[in-house]
Amino acid sequence: MFPTPIAKASPWVQTSYKIMLPVALFIWLLPLIGIAITSIRPASDLAAGNYFGMPSSFAGVENYSSVFKNSNIGWYIINSFRVTIPTVIGAVGLSCLTGFALAVYRFRGNLVVFFLFVAGNFVPFQILAIPVRDLTTQLGLYNTTTGLVLFHIAFQTGFCTLFMRNFIKALPFALIESARVEGVSEWKIFSRIVLPLMRPAIAALAVLIFTFIWNDYFWATVMAQSVDVRPVTAGMNELKGQYKVAWELISAAAIVAALPPVAMFFLMQKHFIAGLTLGATKG
Amino acid sequence: MAATPQAGFWKRNQRSLAPWLFLAPGLLVFMIYVIIPIFQSIWISFYDWDGLGPKTWAGLDNYRNLLDDDSFYMSLKNNLIWLVLYMLAVPAGLGVALFLNQTVAGIRLYKSLFFFPFVISQVVVGLIFSWFYAPGFGLLPHIFKILTGHEIAVLAEAKYATYGIIAAGLWPQIAYCMILYLTGLNNINPEQVEAARMDNAKGIYMLWHIIIPQLRPATFIAVVVTVIGALRSFDLISIMTVGGPFGSSRVLSYFMYEQALSEYGTAMGYGAAIAVVLFAIMLVFITLFIVRMLSQERTA
Numbered sequence: 223m224f225p226t227p228i229a230k231a232s233p234w235v236q237t238s239y240k241i242m243l244p245v246a247l248f249i250w251l252l253p254l255i256g257i258a259i260t261s262i263r264p265a266s267d268l269a270a271g272n273y274f275g276m277p278s279s280f281a282g283v284e285n286y287s288s289v290f291k292n293s294n295i296g297w298y299i300i301n302s303f304r305v306t307i308p309t310v311i312g313a314v315g316l317s318c319l320t321g322f323a324l325a326v327y328r329f330r331g332n333l334v335v336f337f338l339f340v341a342g343n344f345v346p347f348q349i350l351a352i353p354v355r356d357l358t359t360q361l362g363l364y365n366t367t368t369g370l371v372l373f374h375i376a377f378q379t380g381f382c383t384l385f386m387r388n389f390i391k392a393l394p395f396a397l398i399e400s401a402r403v404e405g406v407s408e409w410k411i412f413s414r415i416v417l418p419l420m421r422p423a424i425a426a427l428a429v430l431i432f433t434f435i436w437n438d439y440f441w442a443t444v445m446a447q448s449v450d451v452r453p454v455t456a457g458m459n460e461l462k463g464q465y466k467v468a469w470e471l472i473s474a475a476a477i478v479a480a481l482p483p484v485a486m487f488f489l490m491q492k493h494f495i496a497g498l499t500l501g502a503t504k505g
Numbered sequence: 506m507a508a509t510p511q512a513g514f515w516k517r518n519q520r521s522l523a524p525w526l527f528l529a530p531g532l533l534v535f536m537i538y539v540i541i542p543i544f545q546s547i548w549i550s551f552y553d554w555d556g557l558g559p560k561t562w563a564g565l566d567n568y569r570n571l572l573d574d575d576s577f578y579m580s581l582k583n584n585l586i587w588l589v590l591y592m593l594a595v596p597a598g599l600g601v602a603l604f605l606n607q608t609v610a611g612i613r614l615y616k617s618l619f620f621f622p623f624v625i626s627q628v629v630v631g632l633i634f635s636w637f638y639a640p641g642f643g644l645l646p647h648i649f650k651i652l653t654g655h656e657i658a659v660l661a662e663a664k665y666a667t668y669g670i671i672a673a674g675l676w677p678q679i680a681y682c683m684i685l686y687l688t689g690l691n692n693i694n695p696e697q698v699e700a701a702r703m704d705n706a707k708g709i710y711m712l713w714h715i716i717i718p719q720l721r722p723a724t725f726i727a728v729v730v731t732v733i734g735a736l737r738s739f740d741l742i743s744i745m746t747v748g749g750p751f752g753s754s755r756v757l758s759y760f761m762y763e764q765a766l767s768e769y770g771t772a773m774g775y776g777a778a779i780a781v782v783l784f785a786i787m788l789v790f791i792t793l794f795i796v797r798m799l800s801q802e803r804t805a
Contacts, residue, residue, distance in 0.1 A: 224690065224698055224716050226707075228607045240609060247618055253633045253676070254621070256644055260636065273642045316531035323527035327520075333802065335528065337795050342539040344733055344791050348761040348780040352549055352556075352773055353542035355766070376538030379531045408523040437626030439740040444766050455628045459744060462632065469636055476632045480625040487624045491617060498681075499688035
């Protein structure tokens, strides 16, 4: 293990490490802690210049309920779910199929298709934006949840395919060979043999894509206009304009907007990190 | 199985048709929404178009105009600054990972909390840092005032705005690199480390000659995601400065948005040309990445 385990160091070093940990964490999360505290401050604190001290009273309930009552954030959150959940299902579903195809079969064009998915995944959004917005408008889906979902599914399929293909490649191929010898159809090999083994990959991708899509801001801005479509990221920008310097309200709204992916992360931490660090160990 | 001719055909060709049938739905949507639009954008960049009316052929005019546009150079320069400074996330992430790669009580929670900034959206990160920098009541100007006696409004000054935004962007990016390195460190060959220790290797020497070479896969991914992240920077700029003051914090992605996508943006051809330039820059990195992956595939 590197660095040398601290347990082998002198007690003095061990103690100072244990003190440094929370201090470093506090500094690292200082901006976040600041905004969390601001979100429970009464407005009078900010007016009186009490920005960093203890809040004079707990106004969390007031601030958070005010945000929900006086802004559209409730709608925005619902919209975000309506975009995020179908995208997760669609992109993960499609990439189970594509990943399987690219991992199991040797055929001409396999690598070309694979690298098409990989490369497409890295292009800047701006080069897609004008044609995608036009296409969506032509389909009559501009400023609809469906329009956003369709694009997100398509784009995320690139990353998901990369992920799924590498995951399936690492499975024991003998399993598939022996099924073929027994005359099991290709579809059944996929659905009965490989798919059940893909559960961890599906879980990892689902949390990752949930976070990516929830946090998407660019497409939310470009493809959604009205209150009943706009996801919370784009909505936040609007709230910032509405609240101007009422930082206790902006902070509360920011915390609310950040909460779902954070909850997802803490609930599914193992899968999340497994997904994110794919490839960080081999190659 | 029934011996109809159709079933016979399927049976004979199942193995060669199956991959394409599995690929079809995913590949189709990916072509429609990702691959084809790239070419459409390149096509649009040769036209003069307001997005609604007819397109008029403009040849290379849009590109010529770019070369005369100060905003373009400003954006390009900022992209470069982003690219260079964002790279700090890689060594910084390694540093944090080394700091946290211990087994003491509660370390798992510490690792998760250090990773936290990556999970929240850039919009929220942007808001947090806008507050952090805000003159009059933000934490940073406050600290500056104590240290130097006067405040600095980071985001309101043309010379500092881009750096202020990059610092905000580094926060989640360092977290990302950290988690990659923590996984990498977890998979280091302990025998090699022990053997090196027997030979009295330690500290920086050990890190440089034994550890970092073993972390190469992690470093590669960290560099890739950081480059992509730097060139994709858009959210933070939009939230924190809207490209200002006086366009000083624009990058190509934001400049393109202003020209072609925002409320007042109607210069589709010009916007597409900016996007093509950004795409060309990205393509250099995409190619490097693919070449490396390809050589891995060959050896695998």
